[in-house]
Amino acid sequence: MVYKILIVDDEEAVRDLFSELLKKEGYKTNTCATGEETLELLKKENFDVVLLDIKLPGVSGLEVLKNIRDSYSDLPVVMITGFGYDEDLISKTKQLGCSGYIGKNMPISQIITTFKQFVKSAKENGSNT
Amino acid sequence: MGVRFPSPALKQKMKITIEETKEMLHKLLDNSGVIMLYLDNHENVIFCNKKLKDITGLNHEQIIGKNWLSILFRNKNSIIKKDLLKAVMDDSIKYKRGKDFEGAILDKEGNERFIAWNLTPIQTENNQIEGNILVGHDITETKERESSLKNIGETLKNIFSGIKEYALYLINLDGNITYFGMGSETMLGWNKRDIIFKHVSILHNFDSAANLQSILENVRNFGKYETEIDLVTKTNGTIPVILTVNQFLDSTGKLSGYIFIAKDITERKKLEYQIFQAEKLAALGQLSAGMAHEINNPLFVISGRLEMLKDERLNQKVKNSLNLIGAQTDRIRKLVDRILKFSRKTSPTFEAIAINDAIELVLPLIYYNNLPMSKIEIKKNFEKEMPKIKGDLHQLQEVFLNLLINACQSMPNGGVIEITTSNFQNLYAQIQISDTGTGVPPSQLKNIFMPFFSTKHDGTGLGLSICHNIIKNHNGSIELISQVNQGTTFTIKLPFN
Numbered sequence A: 001m002v003y004k005i006l007i008v009d010d011e012e013a014v015r016d017l018f019s020e021l022l023k024k025e026g027y028k029t030n031t032c033a034t035g036e037e038t039l040e041l042l043k044k045e046n047f048d049v050v051l052l053d054i055k056l057p058g059v060s061g062l063e064v065l066k067n068i069r070d071s072y073s074d075l076p077v078v079m080i081t082g083f084g085y086d087e088d089l090i091s092k093t094k095q096l097g098c099s100g101y102i103g104k105n106m107p108i109s110q111i112i113t114t115f116k117q118f119v120k121s122a123k124e125n126g127s128n129t
Numbered sequence B: 001m002g003v004r005f006p007s008p009a010l011k012q013k014m015k016i017t018i019e020e021t022k023e024m025l026h027k028l029l030d031n032s033g034v035i036m037l038y039l040d041n042h043e044n045v046i047f048c049n050k051k052l053k054d055i056t057g058l059n060h061e062q063i064i065g066k067n068w069l070s071i072l073f074r075n076k077n078s079i080i081k082k083d084l085l086k087a088v089m090d091d092s093i094k095y096k097r098g099k100d101f102e103g104a105i106l107d108k109e110g111n112e113r114f115i116a117w118n119l120t121p122i123q124t125e126n127n128q129i130e131g132n133i134l135v136g137h138d139i140t141e142t143k144e145r146e147s148s149l150k151n152i153g154e155t156l157k158n159i160f161s162g163i164k165e166y167a168l169y170l171i172n173l174d175g176n177i178t179y180f181g182m183g184s185e186t187m188l189g190w191n192k193r194d195i196i197f198k199h200v201s202i203l204h205n206f207d208s209a210a211n212l213q214s215i216l217e218n219v220r221n222f223g224k225y226e227t228e229i230d231l232v233t234k235t236n237g238t239i240p241v242i243l244t245v246n247q248f249l250d251s252t253g254k255l256s257g258y259i260f261i262a263k264d265i266t267e268r269k270k271l272e273y274q275i276f277q278a279e280k281l282a283a284l285g286q287l288s289a290g291m292a293h294e295i296n297n298p299l300f301v302i303s304g305r306l307e308m309l310k311d312e313r314l315n316q317k318v319k320n321s322l323n324l325i326g327a328q329t330d331r332i333r334k335l336v337d338r339i340l341k342f343s344r345k346t347s348p349t350f351e352a353i354a355i356n357d358a359i360e361l362v363l364p365l366i367y368y369n370n371l372p373m374s375k376i377e378i379k380k381n382f383e384k385e386m387p388k389i390k391g392d393l394h395q396l397q398e399v400f401l402n403l404l405i406n407a408c409q410s411m412p413n414g415g416v417i418e419i420t421t422s423n424f425q426n427l428y429a430q431i432q433i434s435d436t437g438t439g440v441p442p443s444q445l446k447n448i449f450m451p452f453f454s455t456k457h458d459g460t461g462l463g464l465s466i467c468h469n470i471i472k473n474h475n476g477s478i479e480l481i482s483q484v485n486q487g488t489t490f491t492i493k494l495p496f497n
Helices: A012-024 A035-044 A061-071 A087-095 A108-125 B008-030 B050-056 B068-072 B082-095 B140-162 B184-188 B209-222 B266-309 B316-343 B355-368 B393-409 B463-473
Strands: A004-008 A028-032 A049-053 A077-081 A100-103 B035-039 B045-048 B099-106 B112-123 B129-138 B166-172 B177-182 B224-232 B238-249 B255-264 B351-353 B376-381 B389-391 B415-424 B428-434 B477-483 B487-495
Touching: A004 A012, A004 A035, A012 A028, A012 A049, A012 A108, A012 B266, A028 A035, A035 A049, A035 A061, A049 A061, A049 A108, A061 A077, A061 A087, A077 A108, A087 A100, A100 A108, A108 B266, B008 B050, B035 B050, B035 B068, B050 B099, B068 B082, B068 B099, B082 B099, B082 B112, B082 B129, B112 B140, B140 B177, B166 B184, B177 B184, B184 B224, B209 B224, B209 B238, B209 B255, B238 B266, B266 B316, B351 B355, B351 B393, B355 B393, B355 B415, B355 B428, B389 B393, B389 B487, B393 B415, B393 B428, B393 B463, B393 B487, B463 B477
Parallel strands: A004 A028, A004 A049, A049 A077, A077 A100, B376 B415
Antiparallel strands: B035 B045, B035 B129, B099 B112, B112 B129, B166 B177, B166 B255, B224 B238, B238 B255, B351 B389, B415 B428, B428 B487, B477 B487
16 A cells, blocks of 8 residues: 655755655655645645654644644654754654654664654554554 | 256157057058068068958968968969069069069968069168068959950950951051961961061052052042952962952051951852853753754755665766765764754653663773774772662763773873772762873863863864763762873762762
8 A cells, every 4th residue: 555645844855855755665745834734735635644844934843743633633643853862852742642753863764764664553553642 | 968858748749649650550551452561581471461361361370470481372273483482582682672573362262362562671771681571462353354355365366267268468558468367378378477568469460559559549538449359379379259458547547557358259259150151051052952953954855865866877986976975964964963962951861770880881882983992901990889879871871981982082002991980978979980091281171071172183072061961960070180191080970869
């Protein structure tokens, strides 16, 4: 089965890179630049996983995560951040119900492997909450 | 002409007059307020006035005919010594003149009364000595007043010398030091003898004589001057003090000098500096975190694009260049990683840790860092009975690893690393890591824990600041002593509770 991933990041270069990397891994992708856009798009289109940047202008990544949890309890969300491996942030996002956490500072190959593992386990468990 | 005898009437009149005189003299002697004794040539008392009897409680028989020493020297502990009295007597007779001396006699209650005595020889017309008059003035009260004044003086002196945090010194109008008391000697290292009458500029870093003059002018105009200033010690060091200068007036109210009181504020300054550093670090941490985040995004794109190019068919030259770009990007990525680690305020996860084991586990990791380990000897002096401490194992191991790698790097030609653990009074675990390496110059010691400060060419300058933060989060302390080309010793203290 081909999973459809929604990539949310305010930087175009990051969105494009993720998109290309994940397509290469066999995923389908779509992208959003803001939290507001994301919540709108989710109403119209179905996704298997959301890859969500924590730092977004306007509605922050954490608020988007909270919204998704309220409205789409089964939709796995993987958080990405430029802040690296931050234990406080990790525990905060876990509390809010995200499936995984990826630092942009990790080597690219590791980012892809980690993401694939998150998707796999989230889909196997059915739900993440 | 025959001899005329007084008439019986005159005789009677003369007799009355002699009687009256005798009575008058008795009254005079008895009420004079001084002790009077008449001693014969054998130093026995042949007359004494009422005052002696009143004071001593002795009666006529106990005094008259007795040797004067047996009367005055009744108390064995008396401060009048027999020898002294004998010497006084000999002197008085030999030089035929009065002698003054002081001594105590016992009163009827057995208390000592202080008496100022005068012993004067009585001479006949042909200069023969026929006895001595001893007059004593009771000065007990005066003595007591003197002694209580002396006590006040002593007490004040003790209080003054007991105060160590303040230096108090006086200068005269010429600016020369005339008093150097309280904690002055301790604080400034000068001996009183060496500094008295030296010009006060010896203690002050005044830019010019005008500086002192302006301070003194302020004191004259406003009565007082207060400033924060550095005082110069004997060894040419400086001590930060709060200096208060007041006028010193003589008993007539005329300005006769200036009083300087200096309070040592070294500890306060130290604390202020620490707070300043902590605030600076916190600000720097925030700045670093923000910066690192901004760098991570483009860095992620660069490394991602490079990764994707790996699969493209490219000529070798381009591939080599891309590899180089990849390696350098990785370097930036690791640096940003460290910055983030430094700036992060993650609270440690505490567990019970056996410090010795934690260090043991770190030791093998040193060998993965391209260090000249074959030339380095590691000595371990571990405290056997070491209680466990509460700490974050990974964080503490990061500290130990950091210090050990630093130690190895400071010994490119080899040397000895000594790791010592000890239990300080069941209060904290002390870990010392010392090397015989290049050491840190004194001028750089102050900055050693500052982020981005490094003594190494390729250092990020974050290692020790991370160590510092971790130890601080454990409520511990980390300090170092270092000597150039001798080595460095880091001391970490971690509380057991």
